[in-house]
Amino acid sequence: MPIVTIIWGALAILLVWVLSHPKIRNKPVWRATVTPLASIIGSGFLIAAPLLNDLSGHYAIYVMVTLCVFAYSIGQIIRWNIQHVEPNLAAQQDRHLLQIERLSDIALTAAYVLSVTYYLYLFSSFIVRIFSIQFSGTTQIITTVVLLLMAFFGYFRGFKILEKIEIFAVNIKLSIITVFLCALLFFNLDHQAPSHVPSSFDMKHIPIIMGLLIMIQGFETSRYLGKEYSAEIRVKSMRNAQLLSTGIYIIFILLFSLVFQLHPLSGEISDTSVIDIAKYVFWGAPIFLFIAAVTSQLSAALADFAGNGGLVNEVSQQRVSVKVAYIFIAAACIFLVWSFDIFEIISFASKGFALYYFFQCLSSMWVHFRIAKAKFVFSLCVGILCLLVVLFGQPFES
Incomplete structure (x- = not known):
């Protein structure tokens, strides 16, 4: 068993080296793709399989596909906004659109506090x-x-020094995910599915599934890379990130289902249940996932924490400095940590991002009302779904 772990470890190190190679690292489209991709698969990859298996069993793959299609639809709205809303905002002439976007930024500020x-x-x-x-x-x-510590660094030192760490963390995460998917494939080839697989889906779980939207959130970061990349690159990179992450999630759930069939989880489902089940894939899998978890979660938290400081500064119209914003954000996060459990925070974060997506749909509807009826109707439908998540999404209960 340890020999297999060494082989997978060597492959992971090789992939980190490949992703860090200048020819790949310095390509603008790839750099722009990595940011939303890392955010989308960051934490959802760790909690998706146990939660969906517990909620929907054999139907987990269909639930995952539905969530990914929903996310891609929201992503399409934001891609339209990059192309059509941003030029209107730059002109500073549409007062109503500016108000919608301001509400959108306020919602995103709250969502980032929850995501951190x-x-x-x-x-x-x-x-x-x-x-x-x-x-x-x-x-x-x-x-x-x-x-x-993050508030201290943000107030006194800033986060520039952590940019290289974030890039390295992304490469580690993508490499480990790739290796784990390969290991799952070999597990499926080496094991036979049981003849009878119990399957059930309870409609009462739909509000809980709606509360898991944050699992496939993160693609919206492309909207805010305008200082670094053109609109064309951001649209292309967001689409690439969503398609690639959708493929990863679907393959992951599909391959992981056999592990759950052969080794059902006993006891309550927790946010770290993937560790308990991963050990059956290969001996060192829990260690691999632990490394992916700590690097990806810390880098994602740093990115959202730093970005939210600037967002609070903008939303407050510079009344709150970026440094002071870091203190407020840390205080709000500490309050949430001591007041709610992880699954409640997941649900709140999903609602926060759904509210932000709802306002993005409103922006799209406002711009396309007279010039593109089909886009207006599509934005309306997606906006209604986002609002349903805000109103009816519920936390998972183990």
Whole structure:
């Protein structure tokens, strides 16, 4: 078993080297694709399989496809906004559109606070799980310490020094995910599915599934890379990231289903249940996923924390400086960590991003009302679905 782990480890290191090679790293389209891709598959990859298997069993693959189609539809709205809304905003002439976008930014500010809390909560949970720490409240304490350190760095030093760390973390995450998918493929080829697979889907789980939208969130980051990339590159990179992440998620759920059939999880589902089931794929899989978890969650939290500081500054019309914003964000995250469990925060974050997507749909509807009826209707339908997530999404209960 350890020999297999060494082989997979060597492959992961090779992939990190390939992704870090200047010929790949310096391509504008790839650089623009990596940012949303890393965000989309960052944490969802860790929680998707256990949660969907518990909620829908054999139907997990269909639920995942539905979530991905929903996400791609929202992504299409945002791609239209990059092409048609941004030029209108630059002209500063449409007062109503400016108001919608301001509301959108406020919603995104709240969503980022929730996502930072979620990322760091998951980061701490994996540390507690892998080291088998039994003390009550340890997850919250670790999360609080990390948030205080981030606020300190943000206020006194800034986050420029962490940019290279973030890129390296993304490469590690993508490499481990690729290796784990390959290992799952070999597991499926080496094992036979049981003759009878119990399958069930309870309609009452739909609100909970709606509350898992954050699993496939992250593509909207392309909208805010305008200072670095053209509209054409951002549209293309977002589409690439969504198509690639959709493929990864569908293959992941499809291949992981056999593991659950042969080794059903016992006890309550937790945010780190993937560690318990991954050990059946190959001996070192839990360690691989732990490395992916801590690097990806910390890098994603840093990115959202730093970006939200600038967003708070803009939303407040420069009344709150970026440095002071970091303190407010950290305080809000600490409050959430000590007030709610991880699944409640996941649901709140999904609602926060759904509200932001709803306002993006409103912007698209406003611009396309007279010039493109089909796009207007599509934006309306997607907007209604986003609003349903805000109103009816519920947290998972183990």
